[in-house]
C-alpha cells in the first residue's frame with residue numbers, strides 16, 4: 212500500500228477516498244479549497260463510524276493523526292506515492308489540479324482521477340508523464356462499496372495499472388480494468404438498463420414496482436433499474452444519458468418520460484418522488 216497519499220477535493224467522494232486510505236494505514240493529505248473544517252470533519256466522522264464497526268486496524272486517535280487538510284495543491288507532500296483528484300466534474304478544473312500536482316510529486320508517483328465520465332486520455336493530455344496517470348473510479352459511499360473501476364488510457368504504463376490493482380486489493384476492494392471509453396463499464400451498462408426500464412414504463416409493459424421486482428427477484432439485482440435511477444437522481448442520469456447519446460449513439464437517447472420528470476422536479480429520492488415515492 213502507498214505510505215503517503217494525496218486526495219484533491221474533500222467533498223463526498225474525496226473524504227471517502229481519504230478515509231479508506233487512512234484506515235489502511237496511509238498518511239493522507241487532503242487538498243480542499245472550500246470549507247477545510249467541513250472536509251476534515253467528513254473524514255473524521257467516517258473514521259469514527261469505521262471504528263464503531265471494528266473496521267479500523269488501529270485506534271481512532273492514531274488514525275486521525277494521519278489526516279491533514281491543506282488549502283493548495285502546492286502543499287501536497289512531495290513523498291506522495293499516489294494522488295487522486297476528486298474535484299467537481301469540470302474538465303478544466305481537473306486538468307488544472309492534475310498538472311499542478313504533477314509538479315509537486317516525484318516522478319515515480321501515480322496520479323489518478325475519480326471522474327465518473329470524462330476521458331482519461333483527455334485529462335492526461337496536458338501531463339508531462341501521462342504514462343503514470345489513470346482513472347480510479349470509486350463508488351459512493353466509498354467505504355461500503357466493494358468496487359473500484361480502473362480506467363486506462365492507451366498511454367498508461369502496464370506497471371502503473373498493476374500497482375493500482377494491488378492498492379485496490381489492499382483496500383479490500385475488487386478492481387475491474389476498463390479501457391477509457393464513454394461511461395466506462397459501470398455507467399454504460401447501468402444507464403442502458405435504466406433507460407430501457409423507463410421505455411418499458413412508457414409503453415405500459417408493467418408498472419415501476421413490477422419492473423424493479425422482476426430484476427430484483429428474477430435476476431437477483433440488489434436493486435431494480437428504476438429504484439436505482441431514483442437513488443442516483445433522475446437529473447444526474449439524464450445528463451449521463453445525454454453524454455452517452457452524443458458519444459455512443461441512439462441506443463442511449465433519453466426517453467421523453469425521463470425528460471418530463473426532470474422538468475417537473477421529480478428527481479428521485481432527493482426530492483421524495485421519482486419513479487417511486489420516497490417521502
Ligand SMILES: NC(=O)c1ccc[n+]([C@@H]2O[C@H](COP(=O)([O-])OP(=O)(O)OC[C@H]3O[C@@H](n4cnc5c(N)ncnc54)[C@H](O)[C@@H]3O)[C@@H](O)[C@H]2O)c1
Nearest residue numbers: 220221222223224242243244245297298299300326327351
Ligand atoms: N457523487 C458520486 O456519487 C460520485 C461517484 C463516483 C465519482 N464521482 C466523481 O467524483 C468527483 C467529485 O464528486 P463529489 O460528489 O465528491 O463532489 P463534491 O462537490 O462533494 O466535492 C468536490 C470537492 O472539491 C472541492 N474543490 C473544488 N475545487 C477544488 C480545487 N481546485 N482544489 C481542491 N478542492 C477543490 C470542493 O470544495 C468540494 O469539497 C467528480 O468527478 C464526480 O464525477 C462522484
